[in-house]
Amino acid sequence: MNPGVRKPTREEVLDAFAVEPQHDRTVLERYLKQYPEYASELVELSREVSRNIGTDQNPLSAHESRLIDNAWHHHAPIETKSGTDPLAVLSVQQSRDIAKKLDVPRQIITAFKERRVRVETVPKPFLAALAEALEFSIEALVSSLSYPSVPKMARSYKAEVKPSVGAAVSFEQLLVDAGVSESRRAELMAKGA
Structure with missing residues (x-):
């Protein structure tokens, strides 16, 4: 084990x-x-x-x-993960489309895909919008986000040393790191919006 x-x-x-x-x-x-x-x-x-x-x-x-x-x-079984994990099968184009639909940078969607977001810090309205964009239930999305983080094997890097996966961050910190404007962050973090 x-x-x-x-x-x-x-x-x-x-x-x-x-x-x-x-x-x-x-x-x-x-x-x-x-x-x-x-x-x-x-x-x-x-x-x-x-x-x-x-x-x-x-x-x-x-x-x-x-x-x-x-x-x-x-x-x-977890082997059927692609059937139960809406993020596991997202193509680059689908990630772009969802990011555009949610009006967030694509790196936000990538962070969710790589499980680098603490799900408990994500406002329910954003989770609902993400689940809708993925055509999945909120419960299934939250469940899939509890899977271990996804290694970045398929991504390429220009650095000589491959970056390591950091600890999961809060949704707000993710927005700050992605350069989302303060007004848009406020909209996304609003509990009732």
Whole structure:
């Protein structure tokens, strides 16, 4: 396990196992190897989900279906990130278009893409406008911004030493660094605008 990465809770591990498409021996062994501290709970859950349920059982209620769907979306593999991360697949032209639509320098969009902005410092109206421009929900955008920072591998530099990724900054500091005028910063930072 990588240092600094949050270890999933017992409930998260069991939920993730429960929504696996198959519950065969291979899947169970993989979970047991990754999470030996939850071995007895995983084996018990494996037995439970492997039971043959008769066809005379009542169908799932709408509430139960929503709970299952929510758990599935929450525990979907990160490998499908491009499907759930609206920023991961942005082209240069799309970044330009979104920056123009939001009336901010493109480096602001790039900073979001590289996860260099502390999301809690971004006013909700700007997050809403960014989510709308990306054609994504605010919740999905905020969730995607919690992914680790994206390395700048594809970018080129004129310096002999590749710059390192700095710590995330506040949205206001990002605007200052990007040279956004004081009046425009005030507009963007306004909570109700």
